[in-house]
Amino acid sequence: MSENVLVKVNRPLHWFAVLTALFTFLLLGAGGLVTSHEAGMSVPDWPNSYGYNMFLFPPSQWIGGIFYEHTHRLIASGVGLMTTILAVWLWLRDSRKWMHRLGLTAFLLVVVQGVLGGLRVVLVDAQLGIYHAIVGQLFFVLTAAIALFTSPWWMAHASPRPDRISGQKAADLMVLRRLVLATTVLILCQLIIAATMRQQHAGLAIPDFPLAYGKIWPDTTPAAVQSYNEHRLNVIAENPVTAFQIVLQMVHRLVALAIFILTVTCAWQARRRLGKSDPLAKLALFWLGLILAQILLGAATIWSNKAADVATAHVLGGALSLVTGALWCAIAFRRSAALPEIAPATTISGAYGGAPVMAANK
Amino acid sequence: MKKTSLILLITALAGIPTVRAADIVGTVTLNGTPPPEVPYTPLMNDSTCGAMYTTAPTTHFYVVGPNHELADAIVSLKGVAGKSTGASQPPVVMDQKGCLYQPQILAIQTGQKLIVKNSDPCIHNVHCVPAVTGNPESNQVQMPGGPDLNFAFSQPEMFMRFKCDVHPWMFAWVSVLDSPYYCLTGKEGKFIIKDVPPGKYTVEADHRKLGTLTKDVEVKDSDVTVNFAFDVK
Numbered sequence: 001m002s003e004n005v006l007v008k009v010n011r012p013l014h015w016f017a018v019l020t021a022l023f024t025f026l027l028l029g030a031g032g033l034v035t036s037h038e039a040g041m042s043v044p045d046w047p048n049s050y051g052y053n054m055f056l057f058p059p060s061q062w063i064g065g066i067f068y069e070h071t072h073r074l075i076a077s078g079v080g081l082m083t084t085i086l087a088v089w090l091w092l093r094d095s096r097k098w099m100h101r102l103g104l105t106a107f108l109l110v111v112v113q114g115v116l117g118g119l120r121v122v123l124v125d126a127q128l129g130i131y132h133a134i135v136g137q138l139f140f141v142l143t144a145a146i147a148l149f150t151s152p153w154w155m156a157h158a159s160p161r162p163d164r165i166s167g168q169k170a171a172d173l174m175v176l177r178r179l180v181l182a183t184t185v186l187i188l189c190q191l192i193i194a195a196t197m198r199q200q201h202a203g204l205a206i207p208d209f210p211l212a213y214g215k216i217w218p219d220t221t222p223a224a225v226q227s228y229n230e231h232r233l234n235v236i237a238e239n240p241v242t243a244f245q246i247v248l249q250m251v252h253r254l255v256a257l258a259i260f261i262l263t264v265t266c267a268w269q270a271r272r273r274l275g276k277s278d279p280l281a282k283l284a285l286f287w288l289g290l291i292l293a294q295i296l297l298g299a300a301t302i303w304s305n306k307a308a309d310v311a312t313a314h315v316l317g318g319a320l321s322l323v324t325g326a327l328w329c330a331i332a333f334r335r336s337a338a339l340p341e342i343a344p345a346t347t348i349s350g351a352y353g354g355a356p357v358m359a360a361n362k
Numbered sequence: 363m364k365k366t367s368l369i370l371l372i373t374a375l376a377g378i379p380t381v382r383a384a385d386i387v388g389t390v391t392l393n394g395t396p397p398p399e400v401p402y403t404p405l406m407n408d409s410t411c412g413a414m415y416t417t418a419p420t421t422h423f424y425v426v427g428p429n430h431e432l433a434d435a436i437v438s439l440k441g442v443a444g445k446s447t448g449a450s451q452p453p454v455v456m457d458q459k460g461c462l463y464q465p466q467i468l469a470i471q472t473g474q475k476l477i478v479k480n481s482d483p484c485i486h487n488v489h490c491v492p493a494v495t496g497n498p499e500s501n502q503v504q505m506p507g508g509p510d511l512n513f514a515f516s517q518p519e520m521f522m523r524f525k526c527d528v529h530p531w532m533f534a535w536v537s538v539l540d541s542p543y544y545c546l547t548g549k550e551g552k553f554i555i556k557d558v559p560p561g562k563y564t565v566e567a568d569h570r571k572l573g574t575l576t577k578d579v580e581v582k583d584s585d586v587t588v589n590f591a592f593d594v595k
Contacts, residue, residue, distance in 0.1 A: 041489050042527035044501040050485070063484060064408060064528040124489075124499040226573050227595040233400045233423055235531045239523065 039065025172273035184325030394594030411461030431551025438544035448474030463534035
């Protein structure tokens with residue numbers, strides 16, 4: 001059941017939400033650097049750091065991997081604080097009940113994420129590192145979504161105008177949103193695969209690209225894997241690879257190809273069905289560009305023998321790809337959901353001036 | 363009467379065939395040219411660790427002598443379990459020196475104490491990453507000049523990984539065996555497994571990079587020689 005409520009654009013709240021999302025992105029980068037530098041366990045205690053209160057840990061001791069892990073914790077604390085403020089702010093100043101719940105969800109998720117990160121350290125459990133990486137990506141989607149939902153742009157464009165969206169376009173949008181949603185879910189699966197790969201702490205499972213051990217599909221017999229390991233000499237993450245890790249890397253490559261094909265389809269279909277000037281068509285094109293850059297970064301990760309900065313950029317590219325798909329879906333769902341509610345008399349005014357606007361809310 | 367009994371006893375004991383334990387000896391070699399070792403470039407980029415070297419040290423994944431002798435291979439009797447004498451053996455020491463573990467390949471028995479030292483002027487964390495259930499994973503801080511850390515493991519496991527996450531190039535591999543019948547080869551590639559009771563055995567040679575070779579032997583009343591030759595594939 002939909003209802004129309006009066007929503008006042010709160011610019012300071014929106015910009016704070018944007019800032020929270022940006023800091024979350026920064027936090028993802030810091031977390032990516034921790035794993036890329038194999039530094040996840042360099043501070044063995046939590047919530048303290050080497051027995052110090054986290055905020056009083058002397059910078060002179062931030063050496064080697066400790067620098068990456070400790071700065072990750074500090075940024076995470078900042079994001080935790082920002083999320084708490086954001087949740088309270090939404091609760092007090094946003095009239096939409098579902099935004100209250102979204103703020104509360106963000107708060108709970110950031111707490112869960114912090115505890116997951118801490119438990120990964122104190123329980124010395126690498127499996128928790130995978131969950132920590134995935135929840136981090138989902139939390140970024142949530143903060144970015146809150147930033148979108150509080151934006152004047154969202155207020156102005158969420159409710160479709162009768163003169164802009166015809167019945168055919170609404171149907172087209174419905175088809176497109178399913179396609180984009182499927183692609184976004186596939187990207188999430190890809191990020192789960194990637195997190196699993198990174199938490200193996202075994203360097204590159206396959207050292208070449210576009211081939212794999214010189215073949216289209218690598219030999220994963222025990223003798224072949226033994227031979228690979230004999231010739232893999234790593235200074236960092238020196239750990240034998242397994243057939244499972246090699247197959248996982250191949251699945252990662254195949255899923256990347258599938259995502260590329262799907263985003264090409266999304267961009268093409270969005271342009272064809274919505275018109276090239278539609279913001280969603282432009283966003284789909286940007287998404288395709290992002291996926292292309294992400295594929296290049298994936299290749300560069302291999303060609304650079306998993307250089308920490310390149311691998312981390314690849315992680316961030318994955319996060320942006322997921323968020324772009326998720327926000328595209330959010331906008332499309334909003335348009336589609338609001339469509340039946342649109343009456344000719346509905347007006348949207350002052351969306352960019354801070355004045356109240358009409359927005360359909362579920 | 364007593365004298366007669368004593369003579370009879372001595373005569374009887376002399377008649378019992380003695381069971382003499384023998385040694386299994388041999389050499390482990392490597393055929394072929396292993397891949398070149400890799401310099402510890404990240405070590406040199408660390409201000410504290412790099413200051414301890416003039417040129418970058420390299421990995422020692424393949425320690426091979428002039429006549430192909432292979433070091434760091436663990437030769438042991440396969441299938442001999444529950445014979446550990448580790449609890450009564452002296453501890454084995456592993457140091458952190460020059461921001462590297464020394465040595466990087468060790469072998470101990472179940473229940474035997476492993477002492478980890480920090481001779482470096484910087485913090486290390488000693489992160490033990492076992493793969494066998496029953497050997498717990500642990501991660502402990504060791505400050506410069508700090509007290510030694512002690513480890514002991516209850517389950518046999520080959521090449522259990524130790525690492526420092528502060529200095530992610532630092533690795534050591536500790537093999538835990540459930541009997542005293544093993545030997546870690548040195549630079550000459552030689553091994554000697556002492557005092558093996560008579561019987562049929564499978565002798566196993568394990569190298570962290572090169573895998574495992576096995577040979578069947580029978581120990582009677584004299585030393586047995588068995589050699590292993592790994593191939594670079």
